[in-house]
Amino acid sequence: xxxxxxxxxxxxxxxxxxxILGESLTMAGIPVEHVTHLGQNLEHVVTGKVKEIYPHSxxxxxxxxxxxxxxxxxxxxxxxxxxxxGAVVPVALVGALLPNGMKIEEADLRGMTSYGMLCSAxxxxxxxxxLLPEEKNGIYLLxxxxxxxxxxxxxxxxxxxILEFELTPNRADCFxxxxxxxxxxxxxxxxxxxxxxxxxxxxxxxxxxxxxVNITDPEICPRYAVxxxxxxxxxxxxxxxxxxxxSAGIRSxxxxxxVTNFVMLEQGQPMHAYDHAMLSRNELNxxxxxxxxxxxxxxxxxxxxxDEMIVIADAGGVVGVAGVMGxxxxxxxxxxxxxxxxxxxxNSARIRxxxxxxxxxxxxxxxxxxxxDVSRVTGAxxxxxxxxxxxxACKVCTGxxxxxxxxxxxxxxxxxxxxxxNYLGTNFSACDMAVILKKLDFDIEESAGTELFKVTVPSxxxxxxxxxxxxxxxARLKGYxxxxxxxxxxxxxxGGQSTENKICDQLKRTLCSAGFCEVITYSFIHPSVFDKLLxxxxxxxxxxxxxxxxxxxxxxxxxxxxxxxxxxxxxRNLSRKNNDLKIFELSxxxxxxxGVDVLPDESLHLCGALVGKRAETSWNQGKExxxxxxxxxxxxxxxxxxxxxxxxxxQEATNSMHPGKCAVIQCDGQIIGVVxxxxxxxxxxxxxxxxxxxxxLAVNALISAAQRVRRYQPLPKFPAIVRDLALVLPQETxxxxxxxxxxxxxxxxxxxxxxxxxxxxxxxxxGYKSLAFSLVYRSAERTLTDNEVEPxxxxxxxxxxxxxxxxxxx
Numbered sequence: 001x002x003x004x005x006x007x008x009x010x011x012x013x014x015x016x017x018x019x020i021l022g023e024s025l026t027m028a029g030i031p032v033e034h035v036t037h038l039g040q041n042l043e044h045v046v047t048g049k050v051k052e053i054y055p056h057s058x059x060x061x062x063x064x065x066x067x068x069x070x071x072x073x074x075x076x077x078x079x080x081x082x083x084x085x086g087a088v089v090p091v092a093l094v095g096a097l098l099p100n101g102m103k104i105e106e107a108d109l110r111g112m113t114s115y116g117m118l119c120s121a122x123x124x125x126x127x128x129x130x131l132l133p134e135e136k137n138g139i140y141l142l143x144x145x146x147x148x149x150x151x152x153x154x155x156x157x158x159x160x161x162i163l164e165f166e167l168t169p170n171r172a173d174c175f176x177x178x179x180x181x182x183x184x185x186x187x188x189x190x191x192x193x194x195x196x197x198x199x200x201x202x203x204x205x206x207x208x209x210x211x212x213v214n215i216t217d218p219e220i221c222p223r224y225a226v227x228x229x230x231x232x233x234x235x236x237x238x239x240x241x242x243x244x245x246x247s248a249g250i251r252s253x254x255x256x257x258x259v260t261n262f263v264m265l266e267q268g269q270p271m272h273a274y275d276h277a278m279l280s281r282n283e284l285n286x287x288x289x290x291x292x293x294x295x296x297x298x299x300x301x302x303x304x305x306x307d308e309m310i311v312i313a314d315a316g317g318v319v320g321v322a323g324v325m326g327x328x329x330x331x332x333x334x335x336x337x338x339x340x341x342x343x344x345x346x347n348s349a350r351i352r353x354x355x356x357x358x359x360x361x362x363x364x365x366x367x368x369x370x371x372x373d374v375s376r377v378t379g380a381x382x383x384x385x386x387x388x389x390x391x392x393a394c395k396v397c398t399g400x401x402x403x404x405x406x407x408x409x410x411x412x413x414x415x416x417x418x419x420x421x422n423y424l425g426t427n428f429s430a431c432d433m434a435v436i437l438k439k440l441d442f443d444i445e446e447s448a449g450t451e452l453f454k455v456t457v458p459s460x461x462x463x464x465x466x467x468x469x470x471x472x473x474x475a476r477l478k479g480y481x482x483x484x485x486x487x488x489x490x491x492x493x494x495g496g497q498s499t500e501n502k503i504c505d506q507l508k509r510t511l512c513s514a515g516f517c518e519v520i521t522y523s524f525i526h527p528s529v530f531d532k533l534l535x536x537x538x539x540x541x542x543x544x545x546x547x548x549x550x551x552x553x554x555x556x557x558x559x560x561x562x563x564x565x566x567x568x569x570x571x572r573n574l575s576r577k578n579n580d581l582k583i584f585e586l587s588x589x590x591x592x593x594x595g596v597d598v599l600p601d602e603s604l605h606l607c608g609a610l611v612g613k614r615a616e617t618s619w620n621q622g623k624e625x626x627x628x629x630x631x632x633x634x635x636x637x638x639x640x641x642x643x644x645x646x647x648x649x650x651q652e653a654t655n656s657m658h659p660g661k662c663a664v665i666q667c668d669g670q671i672i673g674v675v676x677x678x679x680x681x682x683x684x685x686x687x688x689x690x691x692x693x694x695x696x697l698a699v700n701a702l703i704s705a706a707q708r709v710r711r712y713q714p715l716p717k718f719p720a721i722v723r724d725l726a727l728v729l730p731q732e733t734x735x736x737x738x739x740x741x742x743x744x745x746x747x748x749x750x751x752x753x754x755x756x757x758x759x760x761x762x763x764x765x766x767g768y769k770s771l772a773f774s775l776v777y778r779s780a781e782r783t784l785t786d787n788e789v790e791p792x793x794x795x796x797x798x799x800x801x802x803x804x805x806x807x808x809x810x
Contacts, residue, residue, distance in 0.1 A: 003180045004247035005161040011181035014188040018161040024187050025163070029476040030174055033166040039158030044096035044104075045119060046070070047142060047150045050087045058110040065118070067091055070149020077107075077114040082138035088146045089139050090119040090156075099125035124152065130246045143239060157243045170463040172370035176268030179460065186439045186477060195266070197382045203230050203395040210276065211340055211401055216287040218405040220310050221322070223374050224286050224344040225402040227381045228276065229394035232256065234334045238391065250363070256332050256339055259387050261363070268460075269343055269372055269380035270364035272320060274330040276338035280316035284340070286403075287311060293318060297325045297360070309354045310346055323351040323368035324360055339394070343381045345374045374408050375459040411457040415467040418451060423471040425486050428478060436477045437470070500604075503642065503703050504586055507606055510641045514634055516582040516608060521565025523588065524555030529564045532685035533656045541655070545592045545600045558590035558600060562607035563656060563696065567678070567686045570609055574688060580612035582626075586699065604699035608634060611690050628661050631675050631693040635665065638697070643707030648736060649675070656682050657694075665697070667705050673697035720751070720778040721789045726809040727800060731760070731769045738771060738804065745799045747792045749784065752776035770809050 005018050016024070022032035048067040056062035056077060065083065067074045069091055076091070083089065093116050096104040100123060107114045121131055121140040128136065135141070146155060153159040165174065173179040178194060185192040210228045215221050237245075237258040245252055248265050252258050260271040276282070289305035295318040296302045303321070305311065310322035320326040323346040332339055351368040355361050378400055385396045417430035430451045434444050443456035457464045464470065475483060497505070508518060527544060535541050544557035559565070562585050573581055585607050590600040610626040617623070632649065639647050648666045653659040654674050662676030675695040683692060727738065735755055742753055757772035764770050775796075777789045800806045 001165040001167055001175050001180075002248050003163045003165065003177060004157075004244070005163065006157065006159075007177055007244055007247060008181050008184060011178060011193050012185040012188070012190040014184060014190050016188055018163065021184065021187075022163055025165075025180075025183060027476075027480065028183065028187060029472075030171065030180070030183050031166050031168075032163050034162075034164040036162040036164065038160050038162060039153045039156075041097055041099045041101070042124065042153065042158060044093045045090055045098075045124070045152040046093065047088055047146050047148055047152065047155055048074070048091035049148050050083060050085050050089065053083060053085050056110060056112060058112070062109060062112075064112060067116070067118075068148055069093070074115045075113065076116045076118060077109040077112050078118045078139070080118060080120075080139040082141065083118065086144070087139075088142040088144060088148070090124060090142065090152050092117045092119055092123075098123050119152075124156070124158075126156070127246065127249055129249055130251045132251065157247060160247055162247060169370050172367065172372070172462060173268065173460040175367050175370060176264075177266045179268055182441070186436075195383060197379065197386060199382045199386045199396055200389055201396045201398045202389065203397045205230060205397045207397045207399045207401050210282060210338075210397060211279070212283045213401050213403045214283070214285045215403050215405060216285065220288065220347045220350060221286040222345045222406065222408065223377050223402070223404045224284075224342070225377050225381055225400055225404070226284065226343075227341045227385050227400055228397040229339045229341065229385065229388060230337070230397060232337055232339050232388075232394045233392070234332060234336055235393070254332070254334070255391060255393050256336075256388065259384050260341070262387070263380050263384045264363060264367070267376060267380045267383060268367060269376055270323070270367050271380060271384060272326050272342045272364075273332045274319065274326070274340040274342065275332050275336040276340050277336070278330045279319065279340065280314040283314055284319075284342070285313045286322065286344070287313060289318065295319075295321060296328045297321060298328055298331060299325065299360075300328060303358055303360075306357065308350065309357070310350050312342070321354065321358070321360075322346050324355050324358065324365045325362055341381055341384055343377045343384075345372050345377060371462050373460040373462075378402055408459070410459060411465065412454060413457075413466060414452055414454045415470055416451045416453065419467055420471045420474055423468065424475055424483055426475075426478075426483055428474060432478070433470075433474050436474055439477075440473060442473075499708065500703055503706055504604070504699065506641060507586060507638060507699070507702070510638050511584045511608065511634065514582070514637055516584045516634070519566070519569050519583045519585050520587070521562070521569060521585060522555060523559055523590075524550065525557055525559045525564055526554050527557055533561075533563060533682055534679060535655050539655065540591075543592055545590050560589050560591060561696070562587060562589060562605050563694065566607050566609050566694065567682070567688065567692070570611055570692055571686050571688050574611070574690060579690065580616070582608070582610050584608035606638075606695075606697040606699050606702075608695050610634075610693045625691070626693060628675070628677060628693055631695050632663070635673070635675050635695050635697065638702075642702060642705070643710060644702065644705045646705075650736075651734065667701065670701065672701035672705075716778055716780065718779060718781075718783045720776050721784050721786070723775045723777070723789065723793050724772060725775055725793075725797065725800075726757075726770055726772040727804075727806040728764060728768050728770050728809045729804060729806050731767055733769075733804065735771055738800075738806075739773070741800065741803060742773065742775070742796065745803075746775065746796050749777045749779055749789070749792060750775060750796075751778045764809075772809075 019035050022035045026032050046069050048069040050065050051068050051073060052066040053063050056064055062077050062079050065076050065078055067076050092098060092104045094104055094106055104117050118139045121135055124140060167174050182192050207228045211226055213224055213226060215224055234254050234256055237252050237255045241258050241262060242252045245258060245261055250261050256273050260273055264270045288307055289309045289311045291307040293305045294302055311318045312320040312322050318327060319330040346368050348369050348371050351365055355365040381400060388394045389396050417433055420433060421427055437444055441458045445454040530542050541560045544560055546557050550556045566585060569583060570581060588602045589605050590602055592600050610631055614624045614626050614630060615621040646668060649663040650666060652664045654662055656679055658677040658679050664671050665673040665675060673696055678692040678694055739753055754774045755771060756774050759770040777784055797808060
């Protein structure tokens with residue numbers, strides 16, 4: 001956003017130095033990035049009129065000009081081809097200084113003395129963006145009615161100072177000259193002078209008979225209004241208008257387009273003009289584009305639209321991309337006689353996405369993205385119509401077509417001066433606050449006998465929504481240097497980890513101490529991975545959460561299990577000759593919730609894998625391969641370190657696991673995990689050539705079962721008596737079942753049971769196995785004798801024989 005000091009002074013009288021004013025605005029929250037003094041290093045350049053021009057007698061490419069500069073007629077030699085008799089041009093006199101550092105002196109050019117130089121736009125350092133193509137080359141030609149002998153600074157507005165703002169998105173009101181002038185008035189104790197609106201509707205034709213407007217959805221366009229101008233004379237803009245646009249970095253097009261740009265800069269309300277004759281059925285419809293619909297915009301580029309973009313359409317199709325750029329088909333040209341002026345408010349988020357999608361940002365889109373004042377839409381139309389009518393460029397039809405389905409009421413809320421002071425840490429008076437807010441055009445009502453204020457927020461201040469915003473207004477205009485520096489106060493609490501984090505850290509420490517390495521895999525999978533894992537079609541694992549914007553097609557869903565990532569990691573390591581692995585991952589899996597806007601459930605799982613040798617190759621280590629019991633042992637160590645004792649391993653076939661080498665893990669009757677060998681078909685599907693043993697544990701269940709407070713007991717004072725018991729049982733009888741039975745019937749003196757041998761062979765009948773247990777009897781109060789232990793041991797043997805049909809193996 002650029003603001004001309006000269007233009008600002010039309011709305012507020014102030015004498016402040018531009019550099020000081022820029023600093024004041026910045027400190028008040030309206031940051032000025034640059035203060036540019038136009039016409040610097042430009043001296044002794046005036047306007048001159050070419051009285052005569054003729055070829056140089058000794059140079060075919062040069063011409064000799066007789067230039068009237070007011071005080072005298074100079075002879076100047078030029079090589080420019082666009083200079084003719086009667087042209088008014090910038091003349092650098094002898095002794096002149098140009099912005100490029102050139103100093104003009106008398107020069108002898110092929111025997112002819114030249115007393116100065118005719119200047120181009122580049123030599124005057126004019127902004128290239130504001131020039132027409134023909135103005136960029138050759139000598140810069142001035143309007144024919146330009147006074148002769150005038151300083152070029154005044155003629156081209158180069159005696160002006162430009163403030164360039166870097167405004168934050170919330171201050172949409174300052175993307176206009178009146179908005180900036182309002183802030184300047186407050187800072188300089190000036191009075192804001194808004195332009196008087198007095199539209200002369202000289203045409204008896206009613207607007208409603210010329211055009212109809214329809215908004216399909218108020219969400220995309222809260223308000224859309226139009227005026228119609230007849231007997232339009234499209235032509236060049238007056239010099240003052242060109243000068244105002246040039247100061248803002250905008251090129252002059254014609255009087256109609258220039259007025260819409262001028263009103264946008266002045267009021268902050270973008271506008272657009274349509275050629276009425278080019279609108280099918282005299283209608284304008286605000287709607288969403290159809291997918292694949294196309295329009296050629298004013299920059300002569302054909303653009304394809306999506307169904308999220310707002311467009312303006314007539315009965316035949318799209319005539320403009322709302323809030324971004326109009327269509328070429330309805331452009332106002334020199335042949336236009338009836339013009340429809342549009343002013344509207346559009347959904348800012350949609351305009352922002354449209355501009356980004358099309359790669360087409362404009363002054364209008366920048367303002368619509370930040371939000372425009374809905375209540376000022378018709379005022380902008382009146383201002384534009386008034387300007388064009390005063391120029392004699394049109395007649396204004398009677399009335400306005402104003403589609404405004406849901407009227408926006410001013411925002412109101414209450415606060416007290418004490419609340420503001422508490423928020424800022426200040427002691428400003430209620431009177432000072434009221435003065436500041438009234439200067440900013442806030443309506444203030446004070447309750448009698450209290451400091452309670454009821455404030456009505458101006459329609460253009462969409463960023464003010466509550467007391468905190470009022471406090472900001474007070475602070476920035478009082479001056480941030482008036483707010484005392486204080487040390488923040490608050491309750492200091494000691495930091496710490498949650499129970500979940502503590503247990504997760506413990507799990508990692510346990511597995512790392514057992515020789516495992518932690519891995520991290522992607523949280524995304526492709527549904528086809530469940531076929532590799534042999535997961536049934538109806539299984540809950542297949543109920544994934546699809547991603548709206550997957551990074552690649554292979555990662556289209558959130559994972560419901562960690563196993564695919566672990567197996568992919570195993571495959572990657574094996575393919576690189578890293579054949580001995582112990583890895584684990586502790587991370588999140590996801591399951592869907594009902595409803596589109598509801599986030600999925602997240603739960604922590606711990607998944608590990610073992611491949612290859614049990615220990616590193618060494619002279620004192622064997623070469624045994626890891627097996628089921630290594631995986632089971634790692635899980636048991638996890639339970640031991642968490643103090644979880646009531647755990648059982650039950651042989652049971654599950655998805656992805658070898659049916660004969662798999663066990664589900666139960667705690668308090670609930671399944672909390674699985675351990676075993678991966679199914680050979682799954683191994684093959686992941687291109688793995690080694691046996692893989694895995695475990696998968698639900699971490700939330702571990703957290704619930706973990707003993708957070710460890711209980712210790714003293715070492716035994718008295719010796720134990722150990723008895724061995726070898727039982728011959730059917731081969732399908734689980735050792736866990738036998739262990740649990742012995743624990744229940746062994747009596748109070750039986751303190752430990754350990755399975756130390758499993759045997760099948762010649763000395764045991766086919767279909768049977770021998771399980772050998774070591775039984776430890778001990779008392780905490782005395783030394784036991786054989787006579788005390790023997791009856792308990794025999795009773796246990798008898799109970800096992802009866803209950804489990806076991807035979808004692810001698």
